Amino acid sequence: MDLFGNSDNWAIKLEPILTKYKGNKHPLDYHNxxxxxxxxxxxxxxxxxxxxxxxxxxxxxxxxxxxxxxxxxxxxxxxxxxxxxxxxxxxxxxxxxxxxxxxxxxxxxxxxxxxxxxxxxxxxxxxxxxAKVPAEGIIADLHVIRVAPRIGLITETKDGIKAEKQLMQVLPREIWGEIGMAISFLGREICRPRPKCEECPINGVCEYFNTVFKKEPI
Incomplete structure (x- = not known):
């Protein structure tokens, strides 16, 4: 599934979105x-x-x-x-x-x-x-289920449990707590059903951008 056909570290590849979205509060406007x-x-x-x-x-x-x-x-x-x-x-x-x-x-x-x-x-x-407690899994909401396969992180699935399991297999535990929400925010803001690929901070490592978007007629 790796775009470059080797074991390049996904944690490094995804660092731009981890930096961009780390610690951002969930869109639900809760107070406790x-x-x-x-x-x-x-x-x-x-x-x-x-x-x-x-x-x-x-x-x-x-x-x-x-x-x-x-x-x-x-x-x-x-x-x-x-x-x-x-x-x-x-x-x-x-x-x-x-x-x-x-x-x-x-x-x-x-x-x-x-x-x-x-x-x-x-x-x-x-x-x-x-709640900022140690992660035991990775958030796999509808945005993550759409975006992660598009990037090339996991294979296509509609099942959140299967998506989470795949993500846990390819991503190091130390980023589990933030990476799911980072991908979700990316999906909400940029990698929408009609993606704004040129604005994406990780388009250089994205399978869709490199194999589909670049080949689309201008």
């Missing part, structure tokens, strides 16, 4: 770990922008895990009814809150997070990255 957990769960198959829009009213009604734990489905439905799959997500949130009870009990390990209803590896990786 509780809000992050709730918003990450709600954003699945929905947009970050939409979740940001409904968040202020939601967190005014439910400022912490304790307040959410004593709510019920009907009340929570009213707050998140515009969210995709809101009824299922409401039930997941209530179960999480009733299990965790307090914000301080939110787990920050992969095993602890994926044990919660509605939290898969992608969501867990986002939460752990934003």
């Amino acid at each position: 770990l509780y809000q992050l957990l709730v918003m990450v769960l709600l954003s699945a198959q929905d947009s970050d922008a939409h979740i940001n829009k409904i968040a202020p009213a939601l967190f005014e009604a439910y400022p912490n895990m304790e307040s959410l734990a004593v709510s019920n489905g009907d009340a929570l439905f009213h707050q998140i009814s515009s969210v995709r799959n809101f009824s299922t997500k409401a039930n997941w949130l209530l179960e999480i809150a009733q299990t965790i009870q307090k914000d301080k009990n939110i787990p920050l390990t992969m095993d602890g997070l994926v044990a919660l209803k509605g939290i898969g590896r992608k969501s867990a990786n986002v939460i752990m990255r934003e």
Whole structure:
């Protein structure tokens, strides 16, 4: 899969985007770990922008895990009814809150997070990255799933788990915590479905840029 047909270090190749995006806050506009957990769960198959829009009213009604734990489905439905799959997500949130009870009990390990209803590896990786705890995987959101194969990092797949597994095999552990979000930001800003290749800081090592874009008629 390596563009140059050898074992060139992907960590070095991707350094420009690691430098550009390292430490950038996730686009979800959360203000604490509780809000992050709730918003990450709600954003699945929905947009970050939409979740940001409904968040202020939601967190005014439910400022912490304790307040959410004593709510019920009907009340929570009213707050998140515009969210995709809101009824299922409401039930997941209530179960999480009733299990965790307090914000301080939110787990920050992969095993602890994926044990919660509605939290898969992608969501867990986002939460752990934003909480600045050691990474146990790599964020593989829809942007990463699109961009990583285009660069030449992994083979094409629609499956986030498979994409993450491939990324973990080719990237050194010391960059796991930041590289997924860096690729995601690249996908949001530059490597969009219609990519702006000439603006890309890693176009020199990108398989698509070197094998497709350069051959397209001007």
